[in-house]
Amino acid sequence: MMSDEKRASGQGDSLSPDEFRRYGHEVVDWLADYLSGQREYPVLPNRQPGDLMDALPAHGPAEGEGMDAILKDFREQIVPALTHWNHPRFFAYFAVSASAAGILGEMLTAGINANGMIWQSNPAATELEMTTLGWLREWCGLPDTFFGEIFDTASVSTLHALIAARERIAPETREEGAPRGLVSYASEYAHSSVEKAAMTLGIGRNHHRNIPVDAEFRMRTDLLESQIEEDRRQGYTPFCVTATIGTTSVTSVDPVAEIAAVCGRHGVWLHVDAAYAGPLAICPELRHYFDGWERADSIVLNPHKWMFTPIDLSVFYIRHPEILRKALSLAPAYLRTAEHPRAVNLMDYGVPLGRRFRSLKLWFVMRSFGRAKMEENLRGHIRMAQELAARIAAHPRFEVTAPTPFSTICFRLRADEATNARLLAEVNTGGTLYLSQTRLGDLYTLRLAIGNVFTTQADMDLAWETIQREAEKL
């Protein structure tokens, strides 16, 4: 309890624990209503850029304001400017969701506020991270030689893959700096984060090769190998290949086993980007999509994408964590503790020093769902996607523009780009659902991705009716 003297002097928290209790209950009630009433919101807000900034005060308050006023402004100013990612008809990019169990975990993480930079600074977070990532590794059928750690996003996980790959081939980097001429590879349908990692690390876009794909948008292994050979002849040093299981545009699956063989022959690091599709490996009947990923040097998969875990939580598995440790470990005097073989200091394996207690929400989600219910949800999403893809393909005015292995449908009106772009804009403006777009080669294509735990078949039906109705108006 805060002493009266303390409160009187103006120090201490802005709310007492009892005030926190009262407003905490109010926030929980709002969240419970939000979880049950998400469909009442337009998925995409009806706002122009700058509207919210213009509506908010230009200056922070000199004196503290009451929580009633803050929560009122949250409801009246912030919520109407939100894109509702938790909405069951959010189908843009990759659909994600914060499950109730995940939200409860986040609430506790916020209150505990522990920082797991070293074991001693948060034994619970350090060991729960290792435990939950061990569970997930097993659910995904990966060997226990993979060491797991959590980053915020897949972009940062992939950055660490390239750092480790560079360290293996050029161990002088840590002290002397990276050699020039390192070359990275991924398919032309790989996520932009691979190219961004090459830019970040000073490798340069011109030394990142976008390998062409086959008719089903899968990396051409023959062209990968010939490019590696050509680069070697030119004096370059191939150091990392990123294969993708579930590319962002089109969710195609690179032939990972073949790529692993190429990487093995040429001594190149294999990173597997399964940020989106990775959780599907939990389902035994879908495991074939992952053939070969057990031979990867590193893997990224995102529970905040398709495991109903609130953003952010990206999982990075690496077969040789000591390589990353060699590249990045620094233990300044103010962080040194006694060594112990089981006291892992996670700061040694990454760029960020501070670490939120992210594994807590994953633990809540994995325990609350269990493997069975997680599998059922994933299968349900794929089933709903397959059904919708069939309906789209059967419609005379629409076409499906790519295979639909998972839960993301690429489709378009049989019409020109401008008409499709107008259809997208009209659908999204209506607020019933939210789609995004991509390009397959030059072909402008709409994308509908299913992955939200709240999505039902009725949502799918309404989405498809809305798309057809908007198309009829064009």
Place this chain on the structure above:
Amino acid sequence: MMSDEKRASGQGDSLSPDEFRRYGHEVVDWLADYLSGQREYPVLPNRQPGDLMDALPAHGPAEGEGMDAILKDFREQIVPALTHWNHPRFFAYFAVSASAAGILGEMLTAGINANGMIWQSNPAATELEMTTLGWLREWCGLPDTFFGEIFDTASVSTLHALIAARERIAPETREEGAPRGLVSYASEYAHSSVEKAAMTLGIGRNHHRNIPVDAEFRMRTDLLESQIEEDRRQGYTPFCVTATIGTTSVTSVDPVAEIAAVCGRHGVWLHVDAAYAGPLAICPELRHYFDGWERADSIVLNPHKWMFTPIDLSVFYIRHPEILRKALSLAPAYLRTAEHPRAVNLMDYGVPLGRRFRSLKLWFVMRSFGRAKMEENLRGHIRMAQELAARIAAHPRFEVTAPTPFSTICFRLRADEATNARLLAEVNTGGTLYLSQTRLGDLYTLRLAIGNVFTTQADMDLAWETIQREAEKL
């Protein structure tokens, strides 16, 4: 509402909204009790490495478990293995805290689950980030030419400073790769993240110069300038100087104005690391410590350190955001939206693509405290530190080993290193408080950092009594 059909088929969330409501209230009550009863916990847990992992199941559950069981295990297994960063007598590293308002903001962020990678994907998060960082910029007396964005940690903010600095001096990096011979500078007391950034970017530790400090642990500007000149003569390319306001070991303040002049003369990027002390710029009478930082090219300061905001939230200000955009922007087809001068896509200014809605908690904290109460808390921490430093200095067996400009006291027993290390271990094992250690030159020194919003003078008295009592036992 979830349909019965849906629940029956095993799909959908693992908890209904009503179950979320019930357990949410239970979690809020636990958190309220935690906030008022934090002093009942040992700050550092009585656990050996591996204890928690050994106690937890080795395999994830096949079937979902009830939330009652999960919350029970949280209380009985996780909490006893926590280092309690929110405890009022956590004085290690830098003391931080999650205020009640900040926790409420995090709860909403978790439930909303919005990702602000581009404006359209979360207008509220994008614009609230710009609004709150505008408020903070004004509170800190920084010119509005600084563009603000949020990263997870100061390490990642500083990484972006070096990326921007590299881009300015070597704009060919994005396409062609970074030139060799870039050299970075910081004082030998700078945070390890500066050196780690140089390692990450492939610059190499040998091209990061640790500039010696004066008797008060401040960077020697004369030696910085002569080193830059010497490096130029040797054919190296000086590209970034990091000056620190509040170094991690000893909270010394580099002469930023003088360093800015050196950087100006030599065309070198100036990054200011004010991760810890930055929020003090809110207090007008302390603004003199920040002389010159308004001339920086970039600045990092961490509201999750000393602004009572739950981890993680690091603020990065950059004077020329277009440089960072040039270095890192990539807009793949699946993320392209119509351009609008006020629709900022924050993904363009950083490595991570996904972005939690972090500004919400900062908005809650800034509004709930207001500037006045924020200032009062910061002043209170400094006052408590000054008082304790005076008491330590007056004690015959203790000495204060460095100036105490802010809220962090470096001190030690007048005894050898082993005795001081034993004192540290005994104090921390007791659980009443948690201290950490550092080295000032070769001198092993204890550190006591005040920054937790719940800390009172009574906590300080108890801490000092405990330290003295443990010292008497040695």
